[in-house]
Amino acid sequence: MGRALVEGQKREEWQSRWGFILATVGSAVGLGNVWRFPTMVVRGGGGAFLILYLGLVLLIGIPALVMELSLGRRTNRNTLGAFSHLRPGSRWWLVGALSMLAVFVVLSFYSVIAGWSLIYLVGSTAGIFSQQGPAALTETFTRLSEHPFLPAMAAALFIGLTASVVASGVAHGIERVSKALLPAMVLLLVVLMFRSLFLEGALGGALWLIRPDPEALNLQTALAALGQVFFSFSLGMGAVITYGSYLSRGSDIPRNSLIIGFSDVGIAILAALVVVPALFALGISPEIGPGVIFVTLLGIFNTLPFPAVWASLFFLMLTFAALTSTIAMLEVLVAYLVDEKRWSRSLASTLLAVLILVAALPSALGQGVLNHIEIAGLTILDAADQLVSNLMLPVAGLMTAIFVGWVWGTGPVALELSLGSTRSRLSRLITLAIRYILPIGMAYILITGIL
Ligand code: PHE
Secondary structure, eight states, X not given: OOOBOSTTOBOOOOSSHHHHHHHHHHHHSSHIIIIXXXXXXXXXXXXXXXXXXHHHIIIIIHHHHHHHHHHHHHHTOOXXXXXXXXXTTSSTHHHHHHHHHHHHHXXXXXXXXXXXXXXXXXXXXXXXXXXXXXXXXXXXXXXXXXXXXXXXXXXXXXHHHHHHHHHTOIIIIIIHHHXXXXXXXXXXXXXXXXXXXXXXXXXXXXXXXHSBOGGGOSHHHHHHHHHHHHHHTTTTSSHHHHHHTTOOTTSOHHHHHHHHHHHHHHHHHHHHHHHHXXXXXXXXXXXXXXXXXXXHHHHHHTTSSSHHHHHHXXXXXHHHHHHHHHHHHHHHHHHHHHHHHOOOHHHHHHHHHHHHHHHHHHHHXXXXXXXXXXXXXXXXXXXXXXXXXXXXXXXXXXHHHHIIIIIXXXXXXXXXXXXXXXXXXXXXXXXXXXXXXXXXXXHHHHHHHHO
């Protein structure tokens, strides 16, 4: 049952514990795991990136999940409302606003890649790519991503799909869809991983993933890994705060955060075990860009029997992964309009969908019509990704940690955690991490990584 909010209105709530966990894992697992993580691992030198990533998951990612879930559940508010509710009259709501801005920018490029995935899903099912060799596949990807309106249309379709789920509500829409899609996605990934690992020459790729290159162990890689933790755990964007706000008092936040965090890491590694060994098996040095999963993986599938089946399965999985993530992102913005402005869910979802589509156009056209526009040598899509992941998310996360650890205070946090959890030692460790490790660690990595 929803709890009373203001003016006697009922606020929504998750229907079951597993419904919440699957929805939150579904939000965390997305293009960040399947498209971004393998790319970052390869760029960051394989094992070196992986070590830094796992360290940051434990020290920063998991405590930050606890921090955002507690903030949401305590206040039962959207991202911006959570801050202003705990410190009314102060400027802390600005942190919520920064998170909302970040989520908007992410949606603008994320929906473009999700749209590519949709196009490839349709194309694979029709068997269009299965006869193409590597050169033809590259050509196809270039033609598609440079196309004047196909990517924008696909992004529009994807945003529309997202909005229709969000408009149906938290339990009825988001929870139901996530419960169905997440298990299907994991199953597909496991099948693909075995396929990939048994390719000839794949083992080199798997080994390379665990062998750290000492030269790559530096602060730049650490900043990239921190950005990846934030992106992948959906932190600093208000998504976890918002999902936490639909959580009941009895739920065990530290335990659920461990489950959510490790599921996300597990699925990212699974995806890397699909992509990287496949790259090695093809015998090409992992030349890596946004097109890698669209070109290289298809190339691999085409060397196997039934290429269209493997490709369709893969793009189906990728589309599911992206959808449960865009749902969470849109919910951040919808929750704000519903809580604070008293808009109806359907109106908020529809209007935001239109705004997001407009914002997505530069990223959709940046490969083709607008490819003369470069920001610091990057395409619009890449630049938006870097700006958000390596700056806006860690800054929003840092400010949230200062707010939770020092302004709201560890006393109230510990009290909040004790509501559903009996593990007081674990809770104490986590509150200490929120107060000290998060702000100091993130400030250090941000400052040195950027300089
Ligand atoms: N974590 C998602 C991913 O890895 C992205 C995301 C960010 C989803 C913010 C929801 C909110 O793809």
